Amino acid sequence: MTDHLKARTELRRPPRLRPGDRVALLTPSSPSNVERIDEGIDVLRFCGLEPVEFQSARARASVHPYLAGTDEERAKDLRAALLDDSIAGVLTVGGGYGSQRMLEVMDWTGLDAVSPKVVVGYSDVTGLLEALASRLGWSSVMGPMVSEGEFRESYSFSSLWRCLASPERYGLEFPDARTLTAGIAEGVTAGGNLSLLTGSVGTSTAWTPPGGIILVEDENEDAPRTDVMLTHLRRSGYFANAAAVVAGKFTNLGESSEDEMRAVIDDRLGDLGIPVVTHANVGHGGHVQTWPIGVRARLDADARTVTFLEPPLV
């Protein structure tokens, strides 16, 4: 276990977004759907923000078809946005692949001295949100990305916006979720996209707080692959000190049926001895709520609610 994994239990929360704030648009991952970026920019302007496009936001494929520009270019964008005092937050425009490659070349020098600013994304961006926690000690926000479908849905977007702009009133309710293991637990929100969580196990950017309320979610993975990933987390000790687990909806299952996926989730999460809620609408699957990372919270697995013991942003 690295020092990073041990050190970053209490994260520093960034300030909320306010009218007039400049926010950086960039990607750590794949080329984005550029047609959608303009619409996302309109939405942000309606909210009173001033979007600032960085080069990677509309970068096309270069090294590989699935990477926006080079790793160095994406890392440079991120570093510039984090260092720029005029930028209040970073909204990623899309996911795909490549955040963990970018982390390999990321220069963190001097970033420890920067005050936290909110960074938003999910899916492949999970890799970056973990790194912000492990390398900088920052909390962050797992929520819709500017060029992705959820950003165009009022339900998903307004959940994000409430978290970013009115964080003292933020909480999650999962009326359609299922209580796998009943109980109430307090801890620190963590986790994210399952593929990305497994892909950082054993690296310097993994982040697993003791007493975590851990989200695991994914899409486009069948039941056996999901089993392999959850087994990896189990065997690596990821759940060893967890307080509770929230599982997402797991959609687009390939050749697996919903029953098979449910059996895998129940099998791999049902014997942990901590409260577990499954089929929660966070992450992929559309119609999602935003999941702050690194914030003290209470999960009530019976009521299927998450209440925050401190605002996700300050």
Added chain:
Amino acid sequence: MTDHLKARTELRRPPRLRPGDRVALLTPSSPSNVERIDEGIDVLRFCGLEPVEFQSARARASVHPYLAGTDEERAKDLRAALLDDSIAGVLTVGGGYGSQRMLEVMDWTGLDAVSPKVVVGYSDVTGLLEALASRLGWSSVMGPMVSEGEFRESYSFSSLWRCLASPERYGLEFPDARTLTAGIAEGVTAGGNLSLLTGSVGTSTAWTPPGGIILVEDENEDAPRTDVMLTHLRRSGYFANAAAVVAGKFTNLGESSEDEMRAVIDDRLGDLGIPVVTHANVGHGGHVQTWPIGVRARLDADARTVTFLEPPLV
């Protein structure tokens, strides 16, 4: 890093197989193609061995469609075979999914006192071969499994048989492989199926010897997923002390082209600063050679050969 990872550099090699030897047939993974087991048994008998079927060899799905019986049943079979003095070796009948789940419930008590016996398998069985190295300090053999196609091909089977029965004459030649980075390196053979290697990073059964000559191979993974897995190994330090890398053929690429996969392999393995050979016929893809694990060897990346500095079995 666990004690296991540090400790097991010099592995104990098992005895070669000899006429009359009893060999256990079992699986740590998915239900096997039972129609093919009988033919595999005939082949083993032609070689003078006495195959002994354990319960898991023909076990059907129980907990999940992709698991042969329960984890506990498969672990019990393996433990019984390793403890049985009348059994000279273990030949797995098939792969799929489940070896790492089985390792979660495996009881290793007392197995340290057992003399090494050869264990053969590949694909999902990579998880078990790593565990034999990290938990018991045994070398092993990555080669065809009794119910899989390669066991029915004379080329692949005779390569395995030469390794098992005439190990002092064993070596590998890859005339159709490609030299990515030239050079000659000596080290200890390691690695295996890429998905399984990444799936044990950060667990107690991972095994990465310093100075490893590391095999990475897979099938049914597209270029982006292969990138993610190689990036995970890079970021976890897997290649940090490696002497050389051998990459397999990587077949059944989904939506990726062969050129795209080649670009990923070249990108992720081409800057390691050590000799690298790619497109070697080991692992998946048919027409394969057997790859002993944990044996001192010399890779000549220009000649595309692996010569062993000690017989893989004694």
